[in-house]
Amino acid sequence: MNSYKILKRQVFSKDNYAIVPIRMQDRFDIMQWRNEQMYHLRQNKPLTEDDQNLYFERVVAKLFEQDQPEQILFSYLENEKCIGYGGLVHINWIDKHAEISFIMATKLEANHFEQHWQTYLSLIEQVAFKDLGLHKIYTYAFDLRPHLYKAFEASGFKKEAVLKEHGRFNDTFIDVILHSKFSPYYLRNASPEDTLSIYEWANDPATRQNSFVYDKVKLEEHKNWFKTKLKQPEADYYMGFYQNIKSGFVRFDMEDEISVIGINISPEQRGKGLSNVFLNLGIKLHLAKYKQQQIHAYIKPENEASKKAFTKAGFRFFSKEIIKNQNALLYKYE
Numbered sequence: 001m002n003s004y005k006i007l008k009r010q011v012f013s014k015d016n017y018a019i020v021p022i023r024m025q026d027r028f029d030i031m032q033w034r035n036e037q038m039y040h041l042r043q044n045k046p047l048t049e050d051d052q053n054l055y056f057e058r059v060v061a062k063l064f065e066q067d068q069p070e071q072i073l074f075s076y077l078e079n080e081k082c083i084g085y086g087g088l089v090h091i092n093w094i095d096k097h098a099e100i101s102f103i104m105a106t107k108l109e110a111n112h113f114e115q116h117w118q119t120y121l122s123l124i125e126q127v128a129f130k131d132l133g134l135h136k137i138y139t140y141a142f143d144l145r146p147h148l149y150k151a152f153e154a155s156g157f158k159k160e161a162v163l164k165e166h167g168r169f170n171d172t173f174i175d176v177i178l179h180s181k182f183s184p185y186y187l188r189n190a191s192p193e194d195t196l197s198i199y200e201w202a203n204d205p206a207t208r209q210n211s212f213v214y215d216k217v218k219l220e221e222h223k224n225w226f227k228t229k230l231k232q233p234e235a236d237y238y239m240g241f242y243q244n245i246k247s248g249f250v251r252f253d254m255e256d257e258i259s260v261i262g263i264n265i266s267p268e269q270r271g272k273g274l275s276n277v278f279l280n281l282g283i284k285l286h287l288a289k290y291k292q293q294q295i296h297a298y299i300k301p302e303n304e305a306s307k308k309a310f311t312k313a314g315f316r317f318f319s320k321e322i323i324k325n326q327n328a329l330l331y332k333y334e
């Protein structure tokens with residue numbers, strides 16, 4: 001299977017459907033669908049097999065290895081059979097947005113159009129928001145297929161703009177409609193205003209049990225510790241938000257080339273899969289600033305949720321260690 005360097009996970013699935021890095025073997029099906037649906041695509045002549053081979057060799061093959069590809073393309077599968085393709089295109093890595101593209105096998109359009117659009121959008125959203133940490137995704141559609149908008153709106157996309165006479169169709173100029181959706185996840189640098197939230201989460205019984213220091217944290221000590229940490233260049237701390245609610249704290253404490261990571265999810269927000277997202281996004285921010293760092297996590301052997309969360313985020317068990325006289329598992333980010 002092809003694999004994108006930029007993605008931590010390669011396969012995103014829901015029931016019988018999945019998106020996987022675009023497969024060479026699907027290129028002629030894709031060519032056929034594109035040719036059948038040329039009227040709504042930015043394509044002005046039918047593709048030939050040679051065109052398609054060239055495109056896969058010259059453009060697609062390079063995307064897998066790039067640190068910041070301009071597009072990420074997927075085959076859309078039903079039980080392993082390709083029934084569509086699409087991706088994130090015109091990715092803007094600075095402003096963190098991307099356009100969504102998708103077409104399905106032409107014969108499915110009559111009866112399954114909305115269903116496949118909605119399934120596909122839910123999968124591509126996971127790539128964009130949970131793995132890549134993009135802020136906004138949008139669709140750009142020639143105003144020719146009004147039934148598309150129902151699928152967008154049912155998936156939480158909102159109509160954002162009408163670009164007047166922005167596309168040309170059969171020698172007339174037609175409108176282009178933009179629908180967009182914003183990420184519910186957001187990380188910013190931790191700041192003094194987070195002092196009390198972090199204190200409360202730190203004293204939650206599950207946190208104390210999973211920490212290598214059992215005693216309750218005292219407020220004055222916590223305030224001093226946090227104030228000092230925020231000033232230290234070796235500390236890189238983030239506050240994570242979900243739907244605008246403060247939901248988790250991710251910290252990196254650096255010593256030479258090793259960064260030790262810790263995470264604490266607000267007790268009310270646990271069990272919703274946020275640890276995976278905040279670990280992914282936190283690591284991206286940390287490594288963007290400190291490129292050479294290796295990231296280590298120390299986890300108590302009985303902390304099953306933490307082991308799963310770190311494994312899913314790309315960590316692997318490395319060794320058994322003793323921390324403050326207690327058993328610890330060292331996991332390393334790969």
Ligand SMILES: CC(C)(COP(=O)(O)OP(=O)(O)OC[C@H]1O[C@@H](n2cnc3c(N)ncnc32)[C@H](O)[C@@H]1OP(=O)(O)O)[C@@H](O)C(=O)NCCC(=O)NCCS
Pocket residue numbers: 206207210262263264265266269270271272273274275276297298299300303304305306308309312
């Ligand atoms: C550990 C912690 C970070 C996990 O975060 P979370 O957002 O609650 O966990 P998620 O919802 O992302 O779940 C992570 C995985 O653990 C599983 N899980 C959750 N609670 C679990 C439990 N009590 N036992 C076993 N598995 C559990 C989930 O099903 C999920 O697995 P999946 O991805 O295979 O579905 C969070 O519970 C926490 O902050 N705990 C207190 C502090 C702590 O332990 N920090 C880590 C120190 S190393």
